[in-house]
Amino acid sequence: MPASPVLADSSFYIRALRQGQDPLRALALAAATSDVAVCGVVRCEVGRALRPPALRQRFQSFWDVAINVPTDNGLWQQTEETLWNLDRQGVALPLTDVLIACCARRISAVILTHDRHFRLIPGVRVVDHLE
Numbered sequence: 001m002p003a004s005p006v007l008a009d010s011s012f013y014i015r016a017l018r019q020g021q022d023p024l025r026a027l028a029l030a031a032a033t034s035d036v037a038v039c040g041v042v043r044c045e046v047g048r049a050l051r052p053p054a055l056r057q058r059f060q061s062f063w064d065v066a067i068n069v070p071t072d073n074g075l076w077q078q079t080e081e082t083l084w085n086l087d088r089q090g091v092a093l094p095l096t097d098v099l100i101a102c103c104a105r106r107i108s109a110v111i112l113t114h115d116r117h118f119r120l121i122p123g124v125r126v127v128d129h130l131e
Helices: 010-018 024-028 041-047 054-063 073-088 096-108 116-120
Strands: 006-008 036-039 066-067 108-113 125-127
Touching: 006 024, 006 096, 010 024, 024 036, 024 054, 036 041, 036 096, 041 054, 041 096, 054 073, 066 096, 066 125, 096 108, 096 116
Parallel strands: 006 036, 006 108, 036 066, 108 125
Antiparallel strands: none
């Protein structure tokens, strides 16, 4: 059975960059055994923080060949439903985190993150490091 795709959250990229590590290298190594995915929210959150144009271009090129999870009406409805259910349980989470989680659920991906919010969202699998 092939490994589940990996969708890295913004916190993974940002922490690695702040620690002087290359998150794309780690994801490229993971791509040997798993598909790597990205969604528009992560692209925008990370991409806006990349200062040097050459670095930004490198990330864009990587994301362009990853599995891109589309955000269509069905995904927005699933996100709205998840937010509504969580709110009724007294769990208020950022819209962006729930949208990323719904993207991961759509393709049965594991979320690579350092953000604890994802552990509160039903139906997602979360890891904080790559094997």
